[in-house]
Amino acid sequence: xxxxxxxxxxxxxxxxxxxxxxxxxxxxxxxxxxxxxxxxxxxxxxxxxxxxxxxxxxxxxxxxxxxxxxxxxxxxxxxxxxxxxxxxxxxxxxxxxxxxxxxxxxxxxxxxxxxxxxxxxxxxxxxxxxxxxxxxxxxxxxxxxxxxxxxxxxxxxxxxxxxxxxxxxxxxxxxxxxxxxxxxxxxxxxxxxxxxxxxxxxxxxxxxxxxxxxxxxxxxxxxxxxxxxxxxxxxxxxxxxxxxxxxxxxxxxxxxxxxxxxxxxxxxxxxxxxxxxxxxxxxxxxxxxxxxxxxxxxxxxxxxxxxxxxxxxxxxxxxxxxxxxxxxxxxxxxxxxxxxxxxxxxxxxxxxxxxxxxxxxxxxxxxxxxxxxxxxxxxxxxxxxxxxxxxxxxxxxxxxxxxxxxxxxxxxxxxxxxxxxxxxxxxxxxxxxxxxxxxxxxxxxxxxxxxxxxxxxxxxxxxxxxxxxxxxxxxxxxxxxxxxxxxxxxxxxxxxxxxxxxxxxxxxxxxxxxxxxxxxxxxxxxxxxxxxxxxxxxxxxxxxxxxxxxxxxxxxxxxxxxxxxxxxxxxxxxxxxxxxxxxxxxxxxxxxxxxxxxxxxxxxxxxxxxxxxxxxxxxxxxxxxxxxxxxxxxxxxxxxxxxxxxxxxxxxxxxxxxxxxxxxxxxxxxxxxxxxxxxxxxxxxxxxxxxxxxxxxxxxxxxxxxxxxxxxxxxxxxxxxxxxxxxxxxxxxxxxxxxxxxxxxxxxxx
Numbered sequence: 001x002x003x004x005x006x007x008x009x010x011x012x013x014x015x016x017x018x019x020x021x022x023x024x025x026x027x028x029x030x031x032x033x034x035x036x037x038x039x040x041x042x043x044x045x046x047x048x049x050x051x052x053x054x055x056x057x058x059x060x061x062x063x064x065x066x067x068x069x070x071x072x073x074x075x076x077x078x079x080x081x082x083x084x085x086x087x088x089x090x091x092x093x094x095x096x097x098x099x100x101x102x103x104x105x106x107x108x109x110x111x112x113x114x115x116x117x118x119x120x121x122x123x124x125x126x127x128x129x130x131x132x133x134x135x136x137x138x139x140x141x142x143x144x145x146x147x148x149x150x151x152x153x154x155x156x157x158x159x160x161x162x163x164x165x166x167x168x169x170x171x172x173x174x175x176x177x178x179x180x181x182x183x184x185x186x187x188x189x190x191x192x193x194x195x196x197x198x199x200x201x202x203x204x205x206x207x208x209x210x211x212x213x214x215x216x217x218x219x220x221x222x223x224x225x226x227x228x229x230x231x232x233x234x235x236x237x238x239x240x241x242x243x244x245x246x247x248x249x250x251x252x253x254x255x256x257x258x259x260x261x262x263x264x265x266x267x268x269x270x271x272x273x274x275x276x277x278x279x280x281x282x283x284x285x286x287x288x289x290x291x292x293x294x295x296x297x298x299x300x301x302x303x304x305x306x307x308x309x310x311x312x313x314x315x316x317x318x319x320x321x322x323x324x325x326x327x328x329x330x331x332x333x334x335x336x337x338x339x340x341x342x343x344x345x346x347x348x349x350x351x352x353x354x355x356x357x358x359x360x361x362x363x364x365x366x367x368x369x370x371x372x373x374x375x376x377x378x379x380x381x382x383x384x385x386x387x388x389x390x391x392x393x394x395x396x397x398x399x400x401x402x403x404x405x406x407x408x409x410x411x412x413x414x415x416x417x418x419x420x421x422x423x424x425x426x427x428x429x430x431x432x433x434x435x436x437x438x439x440x441x442x443x444x445x446x447x448x449x450x451x452x453x454x455x456x457x458x459x460x461x462x463x464x465x466x467x468x469x470x471x472x473x474x475x476x477x478x479x480x481x482x483x484x485x486x487x488x489x490x491x492x493x494x495x496x497x498x499x500x501x502x503x504x505x506x507x508x509x510x511x512x513x514x515x516x517x518x519x520x521x522x523x524x525x526x527x528x529x530x531x532x533x534x535x536x537x538x539x540x541x542x543x544x545x546x547x548x549x550x551x552x553x554x555x556x557x558x559x560x561x562x563x564x565x566x567x568x569x570x571x572x573x574x575x576x577x578x579x580x581x582x583x584x585x586x587x588x589x590x591x592x593x594x595x596x597x598x599x600x601x602x603x604x605x606x607x608x609x610x611x612x613x614x615x616x617x618x619x620x621x622x623x624x625x626x627x628x629x630x631x632x633x634x635x636x637x638x639x640x641x642x643x644x645x646x647x648x649x650x651x652x653x654x655x656x657x658x659x660x661x662x663x664x665x666x667x668x669x670x671x672x673x674x675x676x677x678x679x680x681x682x683x684x685x686x687x688x689x690x691x692x693x694x695x696x697x698x699x700x701x702x703x704x705x706x707x708x709x710x711x712x713x714x715x716x717x718x719x720x721x722x723x724x725x726x727x728x729x730x731x732x733x734x735x736x737x738x739x740x741x742x743x744x745x746x747x748x749x750x
Contacts, residue, residue, distance in 0.1 A: 025748045030661050033736050036064060041071040055741045059089030067098050074326065076105035090739060093122045097131055104136065104273050104302045107352040109143035116140060134603060139302070141610035143272040146297045147352050148423065149343045149446065153299065154336040155360050156316070166320055166330040167196045167307065174312050176201040176257070182211055193221065195251045196307055210253035210262070213237060218599070221249040223264055242618070242629050243289045244280060247602045251275070252306040256314075260464065262289070265306035268602070270294055270609040273302030277319060284464055291615055298355045299335075310337060324357060333358055343443050401466075405459035412452040413615075417570070419445050420612040424572075529557070529593035529604040530575045531611070537568035543577045543590070549624040553632050555601040556591040557608050558619050563587060572611045591619065598633050661736055663745050664707035665714040669721060669729040670700050678724055679703075685720050707734075711746050 032047035045068040052061040066082030073079065083099040096119035103112035116137050120128065128134070161169065167179040177200040182193055195212040207228045215222045222245040224237040239245060246268030252275070253264040260282045265275035269292050277300055278292035294300060295308065303323040310317040317337050320330045335358070346352050419442055426438040537543050543566075556578060559571060563586050571577055574592040581588045592608055595601040601618045608616045620632030671678060673696070683692060686705065693704045705721075708714035714731050721729045733745030 026663070029735060029748065032064075033661065036067065039071070041068040044068055045072060051744070055744065058741050059086050059091050060738050060740060062086040062089075063091040063095050066095075066102075070098055070102050070105075074322075074324075076102045080106060092738065093119065094127060094131065096122070097133065097136070100140065101136055104139055104143060106349070107143070107147070107302065107356060108349045109140045109147065109272075111349075112140040113137070113144065132603075134607060138606035138610055139271060139273045142270045142606065143297075143302065145610055145612075146272055146294065146300065147346055149345055149442065150297055150355060151338075151341045152344060152355060153358065154338065154341075155358050156334040156336065157360055158331055158333045158358060160325055161330050161332055163194075163328045163330050166332055169332050170307070170309055170318050172311050172316065172318075174257075179307075185209070185211070193251070195221075198254050198309075208255070210240075210255055210264075211237075212251040212253070215239075215245070218247055220247055221251050223250045223253045240289065242598075242602075244292065246605075247599050249275070252308075254307065254309050256310060257312045260284070263308040263310070264292075265304075265308075266292070268606070270606045270614070272297070272300060274304040274322075275306045276300040277305050277308040279308075291617060297352070298358055301356050343446050345439050345443075401459045401463050405456045405463065408452045408456035408459065412449045412456065415445050415449050415452070416612075416614075419449070527576075527594040527596065528600065529595075529607060531573045531607070532575050533573045535568045535571070535573050536575055537571075537577060543568055543571075543579050545579045545581060547578055549621055551623045553596065553635050554621045555593075555595040555598055555618055555629075555632065556621070557593050557601060557605060557616050559590045559592055559608070559613050559616055561587050561589045566590060574608065574611065592616075597636060598629065662709075663733055663735050663740070663749050664709065665711055665745070666704055666706040666708070666732050666734065667714060667718055667721065667729050668702070668704050668732055669725065669727065670702050671725055671727065673699060673701055675725070676701060681724050682721060685717060685724075690717070710749050711742075 028047060032044050035041075035044035036048075044064070048061055048064040048068060052058070052065050055061060062082045063086035066079045066084075066086060069082065070076070070079035079102040080099065083095055083102060087095045087099055096115050100112045100116035100119060103109070103115060116133065120133060120137075123131075123133070159169065170179050177198055179196050179198055182195040182197045185197060185199060193212050193214075197209060197211045199209055200207045208225050209228075210223060210225050212221050213224045214220070223240050225240065226237050227235040229235060240262075244250065244262070244264065246266060248266065248268035248271075250264055250266045250268070253262060255262050261279055262282070263277065263279050265277055267275055269276070269278060271294075277295045279295065280289045280292045282289055299305065299308070299319060301321060301323050303321060305319060305321045305323075308317060308319040314337055316334065318332060318334055320332050322330055325331050346355070422438055422442050422445070426435060426442065429435050429438065559574070565588060568577070571590065571592065576592070576594060578591045578594075579588050580591070593601065593604050595604065598618070598620075605616065605618060618629060620627050620629045622632060622635065679692075679694070679701075682703070682705075686692060690708070691706055693706070695702045695704075705717070708717075711731065711733075718729045718731055731742065733740050733742050735745070
């Protein structure tokens with residue numbers, strides 16, 4: 001009797017144990033899926049790694065493992081291995097997006113570009129928008145551009161440090177101040193960051209500290225400054241403005257001891273991935289920052305490169321990077337700054353990877369880079385000794401030098417256009433002899449540009465010295481001729497090192513035009529920036545001149561100002577294009593793109609710069625009048641943004657999708673087109689909740705029937721269809737719209 005009771009208890013308990021095991025397996029599958037949707041790759045990886053070990057030929061698990069490895073492993077080759085296999089199978093189309101990103105991290109920019117373009121062709125507009133496809137496309141394009149010709153830096157040393165204290169190695173003679181964690185400086189600040197800031201040694205006389213703060217409007221990190229006031233209090237934080245800050249993160253600022261050169265890290269502008277290092281100089285005359293200049297490869301890479309700190313004489317620099325390191329570790333490089341090294345043309349991604357490692361050059365004499373110690377201070381003393389009665393002489397010298405600098409700069413810019421054309425020919429030429437000839441021409445032009453730029457910089461340097469002399473005497477070079485305009489409320493001058501909004505463009509009354517019939521809302525929702533090959537603009541369809549812009553705010557990207565009409569070929573397929581020419585002037589300003597929001601224009605700006613227009617910038621219009629970008633942002637209509645109802649609907653759909661995750665089964669089969677008479681018979685065998693989908697392929701018609709909640713419910717229909725068609729019909733299992741192994745699905749839903 002006891003024996004039978006034991007058997008009975010086993011039969012009663014075993015089903016419940018099996019159900020518990022099945023529920024656990026389904027819960028584990030759901031948890032892994034939700035983790036990867038929420039980008040918790042570290043938590044998702046163990047499950048998908050386990051599934052791949054069990055089902056080594058299953059494409060979906062290659063896809064998920066590769067996607068996780070892209071974010072949790074510093075070696076991109078591991079992610080590429082799995083994603084490349086998955087891309088040849090039936091997996092989500094965004095496999096090409098993640099594979100493209102992996103290629104960027106592996107310095108294979110051409111391959112990344114090709115792969116991302118495959119994703120563009122197959123993805124929906126929503127997928128492209130949600131994954132910020134254009135950002136990574138620009139990174140690939142920028143990577144191609146920045147690694148084509150390089151100067152090899154001379155590396156003194158490189159050393160690995162923990163992320164928490166890497167900045168402590170930044171030490172050299174005449175560094176008047178110290179680096180500290182920003183959170184230690186702003187003890188009561190609610191915005192916590194991992195940034196490092198430089199605090200000058202003396203903060204008595206209006207010392208300025210540059211730091212990172214979250215932009216309350218957009219949510220990204222921006223660079224701000226605060227000034228030590230005479231009463232030992234601090235000024236309110238001042239955002240450095242849109243020339244420096246983008247909708248992406250900016251951080252790790254360092255103001256050089258020359259008082260005008262700011263080095264900082266940014267994920268925007270024309271980055272090749274992660275943080276790139278840029279420099280910008282303050283123009284004392286215009287009270288503006290210059291357009292940030294990328295410090296180029298191999299200082300910059302597809303990884304995070306930041307905290308670039310040159311010595312006062314700019315002969316040696318430190319910078320940090322997380323390339324070639326483990327997580328939570330940083331490599332600090334010490335290198336010699338030089339612009340005299342010849343350009344090197346890189347032909348393969350293997351060459352790029354070699355130079356990216358920045359190996360120490362044992363032949364470099366580090367002593368040669370040491371500062372004399374008196375050079376910079378000597379120039380300061382000379383400025384102090386200048387007498388006030390030489391103002392007229394300085395005014396004459398000032399005008400002469402400024403005109404000379406502009407001429408040098410314009411000539412250099414013209415040569416850059418020629419180089420761009422030569423590079424275009426080079427990239428489309430396969431003949432070895434012609435490529436070698438073009439390469440030599442490009443290198444010689446680069447050297448000439450360098451010489452001209454150096455002359456221009458020397459002129460600008462003297463111009464700045466004259467400005468500093470006059471600032472020291474509290475007199476303006478043009479104080480007798482210039483009427484001082486009152487400043488806007490809340491702004492200060494550069495002596496307090498506060499960013500001042502640029503003055504309005506001289507073409508304030510110029511108009512853009514679009515025919516009235518095109519001024520409907522639908523047209524503007526489709527505006528943006530495209531690259532078309534060939535260009536839509538020809539002699540018969542010229543670039544529009546002085547078009548009329550509709551009422552309201554619109555942004556465009558200025559490509560350049562020219563003294564003559566330019567062929568559309570110059571603008572490399574950018575579309576739409578516009579041209580403004582003020583009456584009575586020979587100067588033509590060319591613009592690309594049309595945008596309703598600043599954020600849209602800022603996202604398109606890297607694409608424009610990747611086409612060679614490094615000095616391109618955003619211009620704002622209000623009903624055809626040029627206004628400041630800052631004012632335009634404040635006037636942007638809330639109605640132009642994505643309606644909150646749409647956002648709530650998308651979030652609701654996302655939540656419903658997560659709550660309704662389940663395994664379903666479908667039937668797949670094929671019939672010849674002349675057997676299409678069987679379609680009606682198939683329909684007769686289906687229940688109301690079972691749907692038939694047909695796809696015509698040459699001589700065959702493929703069909704899918706979905707969906708069934710269990711394998712057992714699909715099996716009888718499979719047998720009936722096989723009897724009708726006299727062909728095999730397959731059962732497949734899906735979870736969250738992705739196919740999973742049938743064996744795994746049956747275990748879970750048994």
